[in-house]
Amino acid sequence: MRTEQPKMIYLKDYQAPEYLIDETHLTFELFEDHSLVHAQLLMRRNPARGAGLPPLVLDGQQLELLSVKLADQDLGATDYQLSDSHLTLHPASERFTVDTSVRIHPETNTALEGLYKSGGMFCTQCEAEGFRKITYYLDRPDVMSVFTTTVIAEQHRYPVLLSNGNPVGNGPQDDGRHWATWEDPFMKPAYLFALVAGDLWCVEDSFSTLSGRDVALRIYVEPENIDKCQHAMNSLKKSMRWDEEVYGREYDLDIFMIVAVNDFNMGAMENKGLNIFNSSCVLARAETATDAAHQRVEAVVAHEYFHNWSGNRVTCRDWFQLSLKEGFTVFRDAEFSADMNSRTVKRIEDVAYLRTHQFAEDAGPMAHAVRPDSFIEISNFYTLTVYEKGSEVVRMLRTLLGEAGFRKGSDLYFERHDGQAVTCDDFIKAMEDANGADLTQFKRWYSQAGTPRLEVSEHYDAAAQTYSLTLRQSCPATPDKVEKLPFVIPVELGLLDAQGTDIALRLAGEAAAGGTSRVLSVTEAEQTFTFVDVALQPLPSLLRGFSAPVKLSFPYSRDQLMFLMQHDSDGFNRWEAGQQLAVQVLQELIVQHRQGQALVLDQRLVTALGTVLADERLDQAMVAEMLSLPSEAYLTEISEVADIDAIHAAREFTRQQLADSLFDALWARYQANRELSKRTPYIAAAEHFARRSLQNIALSYLMLSGKPQVLAAALEQFDASDNMTERLTALAVLVNSPFAEEKAKALGVFAENFKDNPLVMDQWFSVQAGSSQPGALERVKALMSHPAFNLKNPNKVRALVGAFAGQNLINFHAADGSGYRFLADLVIQLNGFNPQIASRQLAPLTRWRKYDSARQALMKAELERIRACGELSSDVFEVVSKSLA
Known part of the structure; x- marks a missing residue:
């Protein structure tokens, strides 16, 4: 059991660094059983910290120190102090060099922080504090340096050697190894460092900037994935043009590279000039990626590219300012996606996600301000509050200042702070100065937690x-x-x-x-x-347009909501009126179920949705969104005490009633769209996304009828579709149907067809884990033994365990607590080798106060068991301790 509480870090304690690093020269020697890292740091005393030469304390974890020099002098063991987390030196002048050599073990690095191996590839993840697992350094975002990196490895195994910036040299060595040197001319903190070495193929293209410079574009993948990169490349080029046109931001290096990695804790990372992506955010082809995956690739590519300015050229002073780069960039990528697709539908999707998940975070034990005051483990603060709510804060600024005023503010921000590490206050000050505005009160959005x-x-x-x-x-x-x-x-x-x-x-x-x-x-x-x-x-x-992230209360009658659904000129509010109507109807059914009454559906909901379904003037994506009932997770979030059984029963009853009442209209829409799909080649474009989204939600309703013609249609769509969007939906409706024989056959065929495609198999796992049919936990446990599952791969954990605990509420919250025990066991196991993923999987248990007393006791007991299980990582300890406080 942990005997010592990890140290709490406070924003109020921030102090500028005692020393600065002007130049960083790194040499990596990569071997199969270890790697050597040689670092030379050109350092100086920070003039902002005054006179004197205090000790130099460098961060370092899991490093074997081989040698150290200070000002070209070899140091003995008595000349420095070494601990598990720091190397302390004693400079004798204001300018000096530090040379270190360390041995590290990427091949056994299961935490996927620092330098590690993903399959046969070396790669890095240094945000937030991973660089200290590579070499001794001032691993903090306000220490910015110019980096030159040389990578040496076996040429046959690792023909591609990449790092930040521009390539400046490469060549062979006599021993079958080779080297490449990269130079990044822009100052950056260590968290933006990147290195990749592997047997990779690349898709190449180029982009001509507004000023006429040609930029080489490369996407590196493992050979078997070379045919899945074109959508990401197209998305990159659109992102670069959009950022020039909307923000006036031009790319600054000679080359921009993306590398797809299978083992990655996050979605992607914006390392300067060398973005490392989770492969799920790069690889997209009609046969293997859904429309949602195509849209996600486009959005994530844009997000990481936009970071080149909002995060790299201007970065964070400290990690409390994380939303400075993330909230701003999420807003930027959301606007990009809105411009590329349907603006209204994009807004609906973002708000639905925010209200279901971020509002729940605001109401839970991990609630924190957009700029938190303290943390134990920064990895726990890559949250929806920092990202999604942070984006909403920026959106409100744009609303208050107007588009032109916001652009003036962003121009001033980039101009004033280029090459600096700054704060949220600096961002607001630029907006104020550019517009002659006083945003003092507005800044409370950064410092006050909770949903107004x-x-x-x-x-x-x-x-x-x-x-x-x-x-x-x-x-x-x-x-x-x-x-x-x-x-x-x-x-x-x-x-x-x-x-x-x-x-x-x-x-x-x-x-x-x-x-x-x-x-x-x-x-x-x-x-x-x-x-x-x-x-x-x-x-x-x-x-x-959901102009502020608040919970709005107005006494609309159901007839008024139906009127707004039909007439409101604001597309978002037409959808919102439908959601409010559905919520009122569902909450009435929840009460009926709780009181043991027969469920009776208010027919006004049927009438309203029937009208929407019949209106062929509406964007089909909008129709699909309006037909989507509020999720069980959202109904849970808005409940004082969530009755899981009643919520599930009410929602399933409503879906069945709608399917029965609207069968003819749904069937007509489905057939028309499916016939068009069969005649039209797959295109990753908004109009086609819209058609397939309505087709697929119609099929999900129709399948509830149990009619033979619908089963035949689902099987035809599964067998004959040329794209994953339609095929996966058909599989999902079969998995959630009572047709056991057809379900088992479809699952077997799907697995056989895609057994060699890890990302598609992730979807196969998720469809089964998310099924509300009985026996879900037993299915999940069995699937953990499947050859395609690997507990050490974060994508697999999210696909199977995350889908079960986060989406399959009726089965996860089984009254006997078996779902809770399963998740707690898994978190304890993950804590031993990947603390970041362990802490993120904990989220469903942290909301234990939301449920009935019996479930509360069971969930709390599992949290207490995790706390008592032994030595916990700081990631898991922080979440568990705050959840039980």
């Missing part, structure tokens, strides 16, 4: 023809703080008349109307806004 609640009430005065909205904001207590100060909440809204037309909006005191949609800035705990010249009582369309 916004209650809205209305009053119409017919005689005065005025319409008033009173908005009251509050924010619940979170582990860091009970009392919260008012936020700045931008509320975009419109008012609809009886015909569903937006009316012109003029606030009291204004000389003229200001359009039919506008943004109100709510800055006080309670504020009233009065509109004048309102002839008849309107219906408000509130929080258009």
